[in-house]
Amino acid sequence: MSATRVAVLRFPGTLDHESAAKAVQAVGGDPVFTHHMDTELPDGATAVVIPGGFSYGDHLRPGALASRTPILGAVKRHAADGGRVLGICNGFQILCESGLLPGVLRPNASLQFICRQADLEVADPGTPWTGGRLAGEVMSVPFKHHDGAWFGDPGESRVVLRYKGENPNGSIDKIAGITNLAGNVMGLMPHPEEACDPLLGSVDGRALFAALLA
Amino acid sequence: MGDSGKPLFQELGLLESEYDRVVKLMGREPTDPELVMFSLMWSEHCSYKHSKPLLKGFPTTGKRVVMGPGENAGAVDVGDGLAIVFKVESHNHPSAVEPFEGAATGVGGIVRDIIAVGAKPIALLDSLRFGPLSSQRSRFLFRRAVEGIGHYGNCIGIPNVGGEVQFDDRYEDSCLVNAMCVGIVPQDRILSCAAKGIGNRLVLIGNRTGRDGIGGASVLASAELGDDDADKRPSVQVGDPFTERKLIDCCMAMSEAGLLVALQDLGAAGLTSAASEMASRGGVGLAIDLDRVPLREQGLAPGEVLVSESQERMLAIVEPGTVQAVKDMAERFELDATDIGEVTGTGELEALWRGEEVVRIPSLYLTDDVPFYDVPQDAAPANQPIDIHTVPEATDLAAAWLSLMSDPNVASKRWIFQQYDQLVGAGTVRRPGGDAGVVLIPGTNRAIAVTLDCAEWHCELDPRAGGQASVLEAARNVACTGALPIASTDCLNFANPEKGSTGWRLAEAIGGMAEALTAIDAPIVSGNVSLYNESPRGPIFPTPVVGIVGLLEDASKSVGAAFGRHGDQILLVGYGEPRLDASRQLGRCEGLPPAPDLAKEQALITLLVTAAEKGLMESAHDVSEGGFAVALAESCINGDIGADVTIPKGRRADEAMFGEGGGRVIISCHPDNVAAIQGLATGGITATVIGEVGGDDVLVTIGGSTTQVPRSQLREVWEGAIPQALEA
Numbered sequence: 001m002s003a004t005r006v007a008v009l010r011f012p013g014t015l016d017h018e019s020a021a022k023a024v025q026a027v028g029g030d031p032v033f034t035h036h037m038d039t040e041l042p043d044g045a046t047a048v049v050i051p052g053g054f055s056y057g058d059h060l061r062p063g064a065l066a067s068r069t070p071i072l073g074a075v076k077r078h079a080a081d082g083g084r085v086l087g088i089c090n091g092f093q094i095l096c097e098s099g100l101l102p103g104v105l106r107p108n109a110s111l112q113f114i115c116r117q118a119d120l121e122v123a124d125p126g127t128p129w130t131g132g133r134l135a136g137e138v139m140s141v142p143f144k145h146h147d148g149a150w151f152g153d154p155g156e157s158r159v160v161l162r163y164k165g166e167n168p169n170g171s172i173d174k175i176a177g178i179t180n181l182a183g184n185v186m187g188l189m190p191h192p193e194e195a196c197d198p199l200l201g202s203v204d205g206r207a208l209f210a211a212l213l214a
Numbered sequence: 215m216g217d218s219g220k221p222l223f224q225e226l227g228l229l230e231s232e233y234d235r236v237v238k239l240m241g242r243e244p245t246d247p248e249l250v251m252f253s254l255m256w257s258e259h260c261s262y263k264h265s266k267p268l269l270k271g272f273p274t275t276g277k278r279v280v281m282g283p284g285e286n287a288g289a290v291d292v293g294d295g296l297a298i299v300f301k302v303e304s305h306n307h308p309s310a311v312e313p314f315e316g317a318a319t320g321v322g323g324i325v326r327d328i329i330a331v332g333a334k335p336i337a338l339l340d341s342l343r344f345g346p347l348s349s350q351r352s353r354f355l356f357r358r359a360v361e362g363i364g365h366y367g368n369c370i371g372i373p374n375v376g377g378e379v380q381f382d383d384r385y386e387d388s389c390l391v392n393a394m395c396v397g398i399v400p401q402d403r404i405l406s407c408a409a410k411g412i413g414n415r416l417v418l419i420g421n422r423t424g425r426d427g428i429g430g431a432s433v434l435a436s437a438e439l440g441d442d443d444a445d446k447r448p449s450v451q452v453g454d455p456f457t458e459r460k461l462i463d464c465c466m467a468m469s470e471a472g473l474l475v476a477l478q479d480l481g482a483a484g485l486t487s488a489a490s491e492m493a494s495r496g497g498v499g500l501a502i503d504l505d506r507v508p509l510r511e512q513g514l515a516p517g518e519v520l521v522s523e524s525q526e527r528m529l530a531i532v533e534p535g536t537v538q539a540v541k542d543m544a545e546r547f548e549l550d551a552t553d554i555g556e557v558t559g560t561g562e563l564e565a566l567w568r569g570e571e572v573v574r575i576p577s578l579y580l581t582d583d584v585p586f587y588d589v590p591q592d593a594a595p596a597n598q599p600i601d602i603h604t605v606p607e608a609t610d611l612a613a614a615w616l617s618l619m620s621d622p623n624v625a626s627k628r629w630i631f632q633q634y635d636q637l638v639g640a641g642t643v644r645r646p647g648g649d650a651g652v653v654l655i656p657g658t659n660r661a662i663a664v665t666l667d668c669a670e671w672h673c674e675l676d677p678r679a680g681g682q683a684s685v686l687e688a689a690r691n692v693a694c695t696g697a698l699p700i701a702s703t704d705c706l707n708f709a710n711p712e713k714g715s716t717g718w719r720l721a722e723a724i725g726g727m728a729e730a731l732t733a734i735d736a737p738i739v740s741g742n743v744s745l746y747n748e749s750p751r752g753p754i755f756p757t758p759v760v761g762i763v764g765l766l767e768d769a770s771k772s773v774g775a776a777f778g779r780h781g782d783q784i785l786l787v788g789y790g791e792p793r794l795d796a797s798r799q800l801g802r803c804e805g806l807p808p809a810p811d812l813a814k815e816q817a818l819i820t821l822l823v824t825a826a827e828k829g830l831m832e833s834a835h836d837v838s839e840g841g842f843a844v845a846l847a848e849s850c851i852n853g854d855i856g857a858d859v860t861i862p863k864g865r866r867a868d869e870a871m872f873g874e875g876g877g878r879v880i881i882s883c884h885p886d887n888v889a890a891i892q893g894l895a896t897g898g899i900t901a902t903v904i905g906e907v908g909g910d911d912v913l914v915t916i917g918g919s920t921t922q923v924p925r926s927q928l929r930e931v932w933e934g935a936i937p938q939a940l941e942a
Binding site (some may be wrong): 012015019022046052053056057058113114115144193196199200 | 370457634638654769
C-alpha cells in the first residue's frame with residue numbers, strides 16, 4: 001500500500017513548507033507541494049497542511065490574502081466532506097480568515113514577535129490531534145509569531161491545546177489551538193513541525209501530523 | 215557644478231586628485247552619469263581603497279576552501295559534495311540614520327550575497343554595538359534595529375541562531391549593525407558573478423528601481439556622521455522582505471534548473487557596482503539599455519537609475535535561448551524579470567538612455583584602477599598592566615556578582631533573540647543564548663556551529679593581541695559546541711583610516727587576526743570593511759567582528775552550555791590567569807589584558823572537539839565577559855540546577871571570580887569521564903576538577919571563604935537587566 005498523500009500548501013511567502021513536508025514524511029505520509037493558484041488538491045490527497053510563514057508578506061492582515069486564493073476553494077470542499085486540515089501559525093490565521101475556523105488572531109499583547117519553547121496542555125482529549133494524550137498532559141512545542149492571540153467565542157470551537165503557565169501572547173483562555181466543532185479542521189499557533197526530530201529537542205509534534213494519516 | 219556651487223565631483227565625495235585620475239584614465243571629461251559611477255565605485259565602501267593593501271595579510275587558502283574572498287561570499291567544503299557559503303557585512307551608517315530600515319536592509323543585503331552564489335540561506339547572525347542603555351537615543355536605536363532585523367529575518371524565513379551585542383559610550387554616535395548569513399549549496403552548482411558568453415543577455419530580477427538609497431555607499435558609508443544626519447535619511451534604503459523571500463525561492467529554482475550563467479546581487483551602488491563587477495571578473499563588457507529598467511517612479515535621471523540602491527534586485531547573465539524560461543519562472547514566483555542588455559566583447563560598460571549613449575567606461579577603471587592608499591600609521595604608546603592595588607577590592611562578592619550579572623553587557627540577551635525566529639527550517643539544534651548556534655546541514659547528519667565575536671576593549675589597548683583575542687573567542691565558542699573551526703569571515707569596523715591612530719590599529723588588528731587564524735587553520739573566505747565610524751565626539755573602538763564556522767561530523771554529539779545532571783563533575787579547562795584589566799568588573803577600557811597563547815588555544819580547541827566526539831562532556835561554556843563567576847552562573851541558570859565549586863585565589867578573590875583573559879572553559883561531565891577528559895589536556899593546558907553540579911544555589915569557595923547565591927536570584931537580575939533598562 002502506498003503512503004497517504006498529504007497536500008502541503010505553498011503561497012508566496014510561505015516559509016515552513018519544507019519542514020512540514022519533512023514532518024509528514026517522519027510519520028509515514030507522502031507530502032505533495034500544492035501551488036496557491038491551483039483550483040484542486042493534488043490527485044489522491046486525503047489531507048491538507050497549511051504551513052506557517054508570512055503569506056503575501058502579511059499585507060492587509062496575516063492570512064487575509066491567502067484565504068482568498070483559488071486553492072482555498074478546494075480546501076473548503078475537502079473540509080466540508082470531512083477531510084482533515086491542519087493549519088499551523090500563518091496556516092491557522094488563513095483558516096480563521098477563510099471562515100473554516102472561528103475567531104481571529106490578534107497581535108501579541110507585548111506587540112512583539114516572540115519565539116520560544118512552550119508547554120502545551122491538552123484541553124480536549126477527544127479529538128484525533130493529540131495522539132490519545134489525556135486531558136492535562138503536556139506537549140513541548142515551540143511557538144514563533146507576532147499575531148498569535150486568538151480572540152473569539154471558545155464555544156464555537158473545541159479547544160484542543162492551551163499554553164501552560166504564563167499566557168505568552170494574550171490569547172483568550174490561553175488558547176494555543178482549536179478545531180471546528182466537527183473536529184476535522186485543526187489550527188494552532190505553535191509549530192509542531194519544529195518538534196518532530198529528537199535533535200531539535202522534542203518529538204511531541206508528531207501527533208498532529210499522524211492525525212492527518214489516520 | 216553641483217547644486218551647492220561646489221564642483222560635482224566634490225559634492226559626490228571624490229577628491230580633486232581622484233577626479234584628475236578619472237579624467238586621465240578616460241582621456242576626456244566624464245559625463246555626469248559616469249562621474250556618479252566613479253564616485254560610488256571608488257568610495258571606501260565599494261573599493262576598500264584604504265584597507266585592501268592591508269587585507270592581503272589574511273590567510274585565504276586551505277584544503278576546505280572552495281571559493282575565497284572576491285566573490286559575493288566565500289565557500290568551504292563540508293563533505294558530500296556540499297559547500298557552506300557565508301559572509302558578514304555591516305550596515306552601520308544607515309542604521310545610525312534610520313535604525314529599523316537600516317538594520318532590516320542590512321539583513322536583506324547579506325542574504326542576497328549568499329543567494330548570488332546559488333546557495334540556500336540556512337542561518338543568520340548579528341553583531342551589534344550601541345551607546346549605553348541609559349541614553350534615550352541608544353535605547354531607540356537598539357530597540358528599532360532589533361525590530362528591523364527581526365521583521366526582515368522572520369519574514370524571509372531564515373533562522374537567527376546567534377550573535378552578540380555590547381553597549382558603550384564610544385558607540386553612542388556610531389552604532390554598529392553587522393549581519394552574517396550562512397547558506398548551503400552543492401559544490402557543482404556554485405554560481406560565480408563573472409559575466410560570460412558574448413551575446414548572452416543581462417536580466418534584472420526582482421523589485422522595480424526607485425530613488426531610494428541614491429549615493430548610499432558614498433554619502434553614508436564612507437564619511438563620518440555629523441549633525442546633518444537627518445538630511446541623509448533619503449539615502450537609506452527601504453526593505454521589502456516579502457519580495458526578498460520570493461527572490462530567494464525564485465533564484466534557487468532558477469539555479470536548480472540550470473538557467474543561470476552568472477548571478478550578482480545589487481547592493482551598494484546598485485546596477486553600477488553589479489554590472490562592473492560582473493564585467494571585470496568575466497573580462498567582458500556589458501551594454502545596458504536604461505530605458506528597459508522597470509522604474510517605480512518617473513523622472514529618474516540616468517545616473518540615478520545606474521546607482522539606485524533599491525532593494526531586492528538581482529542581476530543575472532542568461533543565454534539568449536533561456537531568457538523566456540527565466541521570465542516564466544519569475545512569473546511563477548510573482549516577480550519581474552526584464553532583459554536589460556547584453557554581454558559584449560569590449561570590456562566596457564555601456565549605457566543607453568533615450569537612445570543615446572550616456573556611459574562608456576572600461577569596467578576595470580571602476581573596479582581595479584581604484585586609487586589605493588596606504589593608511590598612515592601612528593603607533594600608540596604601549597599600555598601597561600593595571601596596578602591591582604589601585605583597584606578597590608570588591609569585598610562583598612555576592613553583591614558584586616549580582617551587580618555584574620545585571621550589567622547589560624553581561625546580562626541575558628533573551629530580549630533580543632526571542633524577537634527572532636530561531637527555528638524556521640527545522641534545523642536549529644542549538645539556539646541562541648549558548649556559545650554558538652548549531653544548525654543541521656540539510657540532508658546529512660552533520661551540522662555547523664557558527665558564532666560572531668569581537669574583543670574591542672582588548673583591540674583598543676593592544677590591537678594585535680586584541681585581533682587575536684577576537685578570533686580565538688569565536689573559535690572557542692564554536693569548539694565549545696564540539697565543532698572544529700574550519701573557516702572564517704570578518705567585518706572590520708574602524709574609525710577614520712586617514713588618521714594615523716586608526717590606521718595603525720587597523721593594521722595591527724589585521725596582523726593579529728591573521729596570526730590567530732593561521733594558528734587555528736580557519737582561513738578568511740569573505741569579509742567586509744566599514745570605516746569612518748567616527749563622529750565629532752570621537753572614534754569607535756577598533757571593532758573587528760569575526761565570524762567562525764565550525765563543522766560537527768555528528769550533529770547528535772553537539773554540546774550545550776547548560777549543566778545537566780546532579781552529581782556531574784565540573785572542570786576548569788584551559789590556560790591563563792584571570793586579570794581585571796579591561797574586564798567588565800573593572801568597567802573601564804584600561805590596563806593591558808594578557809595576550810593569548812596561540813599554541814595553547816589550539817590545544818584547547820583540540821581537547822573540546824575530541825571530548826565532544828567521544829561523548830565525554832555534558833556541557834562546555836567559554837569564560838568571557840564577567841569572568842569565571844558569570845560563566846558558572848550562566849551554566850547553572852540555563853540548566854536549572856546549582857553548582858558548588860572551589861577555585862584558586864590568585865592575586866585576589868574578586869579577580870579570581872570576575873577576572874578575564876586567557877582561554878578558559880567550564881566543562882561538566884559524568885564522574886566516569888573525568889579521567890578521560892584530563893587525559894586530553896596536553897600542550898600546556900590543564901583540566902582541573904573544581905566541584906560538582908547540584909542543588910539550587912551557586913557556591914564558589916576561594917581561599918576557604920564561600921560565596922553563596924540562590925540561582926533564582928542570579929537568574930532574576932540576569933534576565934531582567936535589559937528589559938528593565940529599556941523601560942527606563
